[in-house]
Amino acid sequence: SNGTPWWREAVIYQVYIRSFADADGDGMGDIEGIRAKLPYLRELGVDALWINPWYRSPQADAGYDVADFRDVDPRFGGLADAEKLIAEAHEHGLRIIPDIVPNHTSDQHAWFQDALRAGPGAPERQRYVFRAGRGAGGAEPPNNWRSVFGGPSWTRVADGEWYLHLFAPEQPDLNWANPEVHDEFESILRFWFDRGVDGFRIDVAHGLAKDPELPDLTGEPDERLAHPHWDRDEVHEIYRRWRRVADEYPGERKFVAEAWAPSPERLANYLRPGGLHTAFNFDFLKCPWDPERMREVVDSTTAGLRAVGAPPTWVLSNHDVPRHVTRYGREAEWVPHDERDYDEVLELEEPDLALGARRARAAALLMLALPGGAYVYQGEELGLPEVEDLPEDSLQDPIWERSGRTERGRDGCRVPLPWSGTAPPFGFGPPGSEPWLPQPESWRGRTAEVQDGDPSSTLELYRSALRLRRELPALGDGGMRWLDSPDGVLVFQRDPGFTCAVNMSGHPRPLPEHERVLLASAELDDDHLPADAAVWLTT
Ligand code: TEU
Numbered sequence: 001s002n003g004t005p006w007w008r009e010a011v012i013y014q015v016y017i018r019s020f021a022d023a024d025g026d027g028m029g030d031i032e033g034i035r036a037k038l039p040y041l042r043e044l045g046v047d048a049l050w051i052n053p054w055y056r057s058p059q060a061d062a063g064y065d066v067a068d069f070r071d072v073d074p075r076f077g078g079l080a081d082a083e084k085l086i087a088e089a090h091e092h093g094l095r096i097i098p099d100i101v102p103n104h105t106s107d108q109h110a111w112f113q114d115a116l117r118a119g120p121g122a123p124e125r126q127r128y129v130f131r132a133g134r135g136a137g138g139a140e141p142p143n144n145w146r147s148v149f150g151g152p153s154w155t156r157v158a159d160g161e162w163y164l165h166l167f168a169p170e171q172p173d174l175n176w177a178n179p180e181v182h183d184e185f186e187s188i189l190r191f192w193f194d195r196g197v198d199g200f201r202i203d204v205a206h207g208l209a210k211d212p213e214l215p216d217l218t219g220e221p222d223e224r225l226a227h228p229h230w231d232r233d234e235v236h237e238i239y240r241r242w243r244r245v246a247d248e249y250p251g252e253r254k255f256v257a258e259a260w261a262p263s264p265e266r267l268a269n270y271l272r273p274g275g276l277h278t279a280f281n282f283d284f285l286k287c288p289w290d291p292e293r294m295r296e297v298v299d300s301t302t303a304g305l306r307a308v309g310a311p312p313t314w315v316l317s318n319h320d321v322p323r324h325v326t327r328y329g330r331e332a333e334w335v336p337h338d339e340r341d342y343d344e345v346l347e348l349e350e351p352d353l354a355l356g357a358r359r360a361r362a363a364a365l366l367m368l369a370l371p372g373g374a375y376v377y378q379g380e381e382l383g384l385p386e387v388e389d390l391p392e393d394s395l396q397d398p399i400w401e402r403s404g405r406t407e408r409g410r411d412g413c414r415v416p417l418p419w420s421g422t423a424p425p426f427g428f429g430p431p432g433s434e435p436w437l438p439q440p441e442s443w444r445g446r447t448a449e450v451q452d453g454d455p456s457s458t459l460e461l462y463r464s465a466l467r468l469r470r471e472l473p474a475l476g477d478g479g480m481r482w483l484d485s486p487d488g489v490l491v492f493q494r495d496p497g498f499t500c501a502v503n504m505s506g507h508p509r510p511l512p513e514h515e516r517v518l519l520a521s522a523e524l525d526d527d528h529l530p531a532d533a534a535v536w537l538t539t
Helices: 031-036 038-044 079-091 110-118 123-127 179-194 235-247 264-271 282-286 291-306 353-369 398-402 441-446 458-471
Strands: 011-015 048-051 068-072 095-100 154-156 162-164 199-202 254-257 313-315 373-377 489-495 498-503 516-520 533-538
Touching: 031 038, 031 079, 038 458, 068 079, 068 179, 079 095, 095 179, 110 123, 123 179, 179 235, 235 254, 235 264, 264 291, 282 291, 282 313, 291 489, 353 458, 353 489, 353 498, 353 533, 458 516
Parallel strands: 011 048, 011 373, 048 095, 095 199, 199 254, 313 373
Antiparallel strands: 154 162, 489 498, 498 533, 516 533
């Protein structure tokens, strides 16, 4: 809308590059594949693309283990392809937001290799977190921290020192108390800003600062005390410096923080004036299909962020969590990986996927009507469910091995997209190519080709919603107001002329008073909104 900075209301499409489109037929998506789909993305009606890490990487954690931040991995193309994509996306009116991974590098990064060679006490080791071990001969890790993927967060090297890795051993944590690390990342930001990127998604933005004492984690965390490595206040100084770098460039370059903060107030700390622009709102993603809790999340995040002048954003799925069609098809709530005990095998009930799909369609209309910006994870516009029955020998997420095979990991939301045709690879790659994860045969009914032009499809629902969002000044940035509503129904107004209603009651409910139905996630039954459906109304 008029004069609003683009990032306050952008709908950003997440391209999980290895699973989006494979132009060269090696089974893995690539930059050339993204280029070929720019017309699709433009027609979908999104404003920008967040692209998961495309940097040179051994791919121990699907590219989140970066060996060279100034180069593109040959699996995905080259630097010239990235530059071509940025230019062409801009011609289509699409902005490009790469991922940046500042918490750790790959163990194959030149810095880490230098650190290993240089030995204990050398300045090269000060770029990472090396320590002597505890116990006799230093044979025990320096403290009791656990890796998010399972196992201790310390690995011992040949000379006896240990290094810290909050994720896989192939992802050593950088030492952000070292000014060299700051300088290096500011230079990397400039490298890509100079090549035209419109911003960055900051990986594990809440993890960079560590308590210099590296204290043991206690079983009973005290909420008044800072956590030794998550969401520490020192991280904000890093991002204030990054903001100054972004502001040197024209065209409103923006950051989005992947910060798993314990409350909306803590999340808002990342978005104070002079800090980052936006952050993912994981409270919304984690919220189950429950009207009271959903309303609570909308209110608390909106209030928390408004207090610092930041726009709210909304996200339902990404490459780390089970797709929401499947989440909403279960009664039991989804538990984030870092809150799980990998010693116990998580027993999951069978999801009701028809129910989950209805709710996912309704959730799309809710998300796209709320104030602020939104994220769409590739494939959610096709209504894809989680693939929960991948054969064990195809699983690649490090969580699978590191959890001691008690937890299957995140591959089920990363299966390559079905574009067209009636059998794998469903147009993901050239005929005869083999996608890096197997696609279910049942996806023949969910390809973009099958859904294109079918008014009842989820693809057309997203296209219509995004078109209306661009046309209606009521949507995007701005305020909202809850209206009185029947039990279990959320009804809110964006301006006096636009109302959204979401029926989470489990029963048909009368439609709110209205002039015209703009869009509905399910067929309406006279003047009733069916269960698990949402509607956009003019009033
Ligand atoms: O994820 C960070 C992170 O904390 C997640 O592991 C999250 O806690 C968990 O998945 C929720 O269940 C980012 C990336 O998005 C992820 O893909 C990487 O594996 C990770 O960082 C390490 O770079």
